Amino acid sequence: MAKKKEEIARDAEVSRGENRAIVKFRPGDLLMMIFITLLSLTCVLPFIHIAAKSISSNSKVVAKLVYLIPKEITFDAYGSIIRDNTLTYSMGYSVVVTFIFTVLGMFVCICGAYPLSRVRLKGRKWLTFLLMVPMYFGAGLIPSYLLYSDYNLLNNMWVLILPLIYSAYNLLIMKSFFMSSIPESLEESAFLDGASNFQILLKIVLPLSKPILATISLFYAVGRWNSYADNMYFIRSEKLKMVQYKLYQMVASAQEAQTASMADAAAVTSTPEVLQAASVMFITIPIICIYPFLQKYFVKGTMIGAVKG
Amino acid sequence: MKKMLSRVLAVVLAGTMAFGLTACGKSSNKNTGDKIDTEWKKFDNTVTLKVPVYDRGGNSNGVADVVNNDWTKWVQEQFGDKWNIKVQYVPITRSDVLTDYALLAADKNLPTICAEYDYPKMTQWISDGYIDSFDMDTFKAIAPTYYANMEKTGLLNMTKVSGKDYLVFGSRAYGFSTYTWATFYRLDWVKAAGYDKFPDKLSDQIECYKKIKALGLCEYPLGGTRVTGAGVDQNHGYRDYPQNEELWATTGDYNIPALSTEAQKRFLKVANEEYNLGLIDPEFYLKESSDAIADFVNGKSFQYSCYLNSTIQALESFYAENPNGEVGLMVCPGYVTDDAYHWSTAYRAGLNLGAYVGFSKSATADEKKAAMMYLEWLITPENLFTFQWGVEGKNFERDANGNPVAISSEGMGHNSNVDYWMLAEAVKSLGNIELDVKAVTPQNIPADFFADILANYNGQKEVYEKGFANVDCYFATSIAAEAEYAQTLYGKYEEYRNKLTTCKPEEFDALYDELSKKYLEDGYQKVIDERSKALKDGNGTHLK
Incomplete structure (x- = not known):
C-alpha cells in the first residue's frame, strides 16, 4: 500500500x-x-x-x-575531394541505390508480413518456417556468385538491390507488429463493408502501422548504406561502386602499401591519412545531419524487436 | 504426423543445400583444345582478350578507373584495333587477389592472362586447374622478344611445373639487390655518440644504441612494432655459410618464419638482448607500422625503414618537425662478419624475375594466341617506354643527356602504371644503376641520399657476388601444407617470438626449445616434410 x-x-x-x-x-x-x-x-x-x-x-x-x-x-583535402568528383558521384549513386533498395525492400516486407500475420491464411506456420530458413543458412559466396552470374546480375546495380531486399529479420518484426497491433475485428468489419484484402492493407493496416514502417525503412536504408562486401565481390566497374566500398578501398590500399611485399611496393603510394580522414568526414556528415531526426524511430524499432520479436 | 512432416522437410532442405554445394562451378562450352596458330595476322572474328589489372582503390584518390582510362584506350587503339582484338581489363582487388580469382574461376570467367608476383600462388592455381600448359615453341614463335627477355634472365627452367610449361615471366632489373628498401637513421645522434657514421658490425651497433640511450637522446632507440605475417624476421645474417641445401630449401624461405632453426635462435637471441638492454620499446607488440613513422618523426626512435621513392612522406614530416635533425641512410659495407653474434651482412637475394604469367584453362586457342601477341607487343621497347614514362611534356621531360625525367605522375596511376606493364617488367629501369638510383632518390628534403643509395647497392652487389646472398628455393609443385598452415603459423610465430623477445636472458634457451617444439607441432614440421619431399623428387631449385 x-x-x-x-x-x-x-x-x-x-x-x-x-x-x-x-x-x-x-x-x-x-x-x-x-x-x-x-x-x-x-x-x-x-x-x-x-x-x-x-x-x-x-x-x-x-x-x-x-x-x-x-x-x-x-582544407586542402576537402578541396581535393570536391575537385575530383569521384566521391561526390559515388555519394549520389549510393543515395539512389539506397532509396530504390528501401522502397523495394519495404514492398517485399509488407507483402510478406501482412498475409503471414493473418490467422485466416492456411499453412502460415509452414510458410513462416520456410521464410525463416535463410536467416540461419546461407549458400556461401561462390554459389551466390554463380547464381548472380546466371541471372546476369554481376557488375550491375541490381545486384546491390535484389538479393537483399528480402530480410527474414525485418519480416519477422513487421509480422509481429501486425499481429499485435491490428485486431482481426477491425478487418472483419472492413470485410462486412465490402473491402478487399488490398483495400484493407492499403487503407486500414498501413495507415495504422506508420511507426513500424518508419522503423523498418530505416533498418533497410542504414543496412544498405553501411554494407560493402557485396560491392567487393559482385561489382567491378568503378561507376557502380558505392561510397562505403570506395572508402574501404582507400583504407585497405593504405594498409596494403604499409605491408606490401617487396615484389610490387617499390613505388606504391598510399592515400595520405589526411585525405582518408577528409573522405570519412565527407561521407559521414550527411548521415550525421539526418540522424537526430530519425533516432526516435530506431529506438521504437529496438523496443518492438525486444518485446515482441 | 507433424513430426514426420518436420523430418521430411528437414531432409529435403538438407538435400537441397547439399545439391547446391555440389553444383558450385559451371560447365563451359568453349573449345580450348585447338592448336595455336603462330602467324601474326588480323583475326577474322573479334577475339576478346581479358587482362588482369590490380585495383588498388586509387579511384577515390584521383587515380583513373583502372579498366577505362587513357592508357586502356591507347592499348585498344595501338594493339587491339590493329589485330581485331578487344582488350578488356579485369580489375583484381589487390588486397584480396585469391578470392577474386576463385570467384572468376568458379564462374569459368578467368582473365585470359592470370598473373601474380608470388610463385606459390601460381603453382596453387596450376594445381587448382586455373592455368593451362602450353607449347613453349609456339610461344617463342609468337612472342620472340618476350622469350628472349626470359632467356636473358637465365631462368627458363622456371616456366615448368611438374615437367610441363605453364608459365612465362617478366624481368626485374637488379633482382638480386634490395637497394630500393632503405633504412634511415639519426645521424646527429650517431655523431653525438662519438661515431662518424652508423657502425658496420652488429656489436658496435648495439654499443652505439646503448650510448644513445645513455646520453638521453632516445629512451628506446630501436623502437619496435608488431611483427606478423610473411617475410618477417628474416635470418639470413645469422645463417652458416655456405648453407646446407636441405636446410635452405625447407626452412630458408620468405613465406613462413623459421622458428626451430639455429639461425632463427641467434636472431631472436639478439632481439632478446636488445629488449633486456632497454633498447626496444616494451610495448612494441602493440605498435603498428604507422606508429614507427610517428616515433621516428617525433624523435622516439633511431631508425625508420621504407621503400625508396622520390616522395617519402615520413622524411618530409621529419624535416618539418626537426629542422635541425640530421638523417643518414644505412649502407651495406660489403661482406662483414661479427663472430660475437654469429652475424654477417648476408641478405636474401631476389630473382631477376617480375610477375609470373599463365594462360587461363578456360581460354580458347585464339584467346591464348591474342594473349601471347599482347605480351610481345607490350615488351616492344617503344610501347613499354610509353607505358612507363607517359607522354613527353606531360609526364616526363628529357634532361641534357636525353634521359627521361618524370615531371608528374598525373593520370599514370600507381607506380606509374606498373600494374599494366608488370607482365613485362617489374621495375622501371633506364638500364643504368646511377640513373635508376637517381629516379628513386627522395626529393624536396634537405639531404641528398643519392651517394648512399648507390653505395648500398654496390655493397649488396659485393655480398651477392661473394655468394652470401642466396635466392630462396622455388618448388615446381604446390606445397599444400604451406597454404594450409601459413596463417596459423603467422599467428603462432607472433605469439612465440614476443615471448622469446621479452623473456629473461637466462630463460631464453629453454623457452626457445619448448616453443620450437610447439611450432613444429602447429604445422611447421608438415611444411618442412613436404618441401623436403619435393626437393628429393627433383621439384625444387638448387642452391647456387
Missing part, C-alpha cells in the same frame, strides 16, 4: 511536467550519467579525432601529433 502511494506521488510529479531525476537527484543517477557520458565519449571522441585530422597538415598527422584539436589548419 505504501509502495502504491509512492508510485502515485512520482506520477504526480511527472504529470506536473517536472523531471523526477532533477527533483530528487540520487547517487545512482549520477553514476548512470557518468556511465552514459563515458559511453557517449567513446563515440564522439573518435569522430572529433577524425574531424581534426581532416583539417590538419600532413606532417602533423603523420607524426601523430593531432588528437582532438587540429594543427596547422588546412
